[in-house]
Amino acid sequence: MKLVELAHFTENIRSMSDFYRRLFGAEPVAASDDMAIFISGGAKIFIHKTYPPSEGELPPENHTAFAVEDVDTTCNALIQQGLTLDVPPKDYYWGRSAYLRDPDGNLIEITKG
Numbered sequence: 001m002k003l004v005e006l007a008h009f010t011e012n013i014r015s016m017s018d019f020y021r022r023l024f025g026a027e028p029v030a031a032s033d034d035m036a037i038f039i040s041g042g043a044k045i046f047i048h049k050t051y052p053p054s055e056g057e058l059p060p061e062n063h064t065a066f067a068v069e070d071v072d073t074t075c076n077a078l079i080q081q082g083l084t085l086d087v088p089p090k091d092y093y094w095g096r097s098a099y100l101r102d103p104d105g106n107l108i109e110i111t112k113g
Contacts, residue, residue, distance in 0.1 A: 001074075002113060005044040005065035016047045058087070058099070064106070067113020071096045074110055 010016050017028060017036040028036040034049040050060050068074040071089045075098045079085065086107070087099040097111040 001066040001068055001110075003043050003064065004067040004111065004113060005046055005109070007046045007048060007063050007065065007109075009048050009050045009060045009062055011050055013047060013049055020045055020047070059107070061107045063099070063109050065097075065109035065111050067111055069113065071098055071110055071112050078110075 008016060013034065013036060017031065020036070020038045021027060024038055024040055026038065028038050030037040036047045038045040038047075048060070053059050075085060075089050078100070083100055085098055085100050087097075089096055089098040089110075095112045097109050100108050100110070102108060
């Protein structure tokens with residue numbers, strides 16, 4: 001597994017973007033009124049505007065994403081190790097991903113890398 005993304009959901013896109021701009025000393029690689037993306041050490045810092053959750057959509061929660069070669073195979077191995085998926089592997093506009101939570105309830109994404 002390779003760390004590929006830290007996603008932060010916020011109402012303060014401008015403030016968060018300014019913070020990471022100063023922290024990294026670099027402009028975002030992509031930006032709009034609803035998001036900003038920075039790259040650090042090969043990982044994406046994705047700042048996304050919070051939205052009201054809808055039935056069937058992913059929750060607008062901060063999360064950490066790890067890339068794997070095969071999402072389904074990795075998820076089957078994680079289940080065999082006793083972990084539980086919140087959202088089984090599914091195809092999204094960005095690719096195939098699945099979601100689980102760590103013991104503190106933090107959302108973890110497993111995505112095709």
